[in-house]
Amino acid sequence: MVSPTFVIIGAGLAGAKAAEALRGTGFDGRIVLLGDEHHPSGSRSRA
Numbered sequence: 788m789v790s791p792t793f794v795i796i797g798a799g800l801a802g803a804k805a806a807e808a809l810r811g812t813g814f815d816g817r818i819v820l821l822g823d824e825h826h827p828s829g830s831r832s833r834a
């Protein structure tokens with residue numbers, strides 16, 4: 788069976804935590820994180 792792809796809109800803290808939660812629950816499929824930043828990603832905050 789083909790693994791589903793999760794698309795997360797918003798590449799901020801909430802989006803990063805959503806991706807982390809997916810991995811934390813054992814999801815090993817494709818995760819697409821979409822943001823509207825005009826610069827490369829970096830860590831602004833940690834939680």
Ligand SMILES: Cc1cc2nc3c(=O)[nH]c(=O)nc-3n(C[C@H](O)[C@H](O)[C@H](O)COP(=O)(O)OP(=O)(O)OC[C@H]3O[C@@H](n4cnc5c(N)ncnc54)[C@H](O)[C@@H]3O)c2cc1C
Pocket residue numbers: 796797798799800801802821822823824831832833
């Ligand atoms: C200058 C600054 C410094 C900060 N410093 C700290 C700190 O040191 N510690 C701390 O705990 N908090 C800090 N914060 C607050 C912290 O950044 C926010 O609480 C946190 O980023 C909120 O996360 P979020 O994912 O909800 O929203 P955001 O981080 O705002 O993320 C929203 C995401 O949605 C995306 N998006 C928006 N519109 C669209 C669209 N139309 N299509 C696709 N994507 C879209 C944006 O590109 C972004 O990736 C700071 C905030 C600012 C502005």
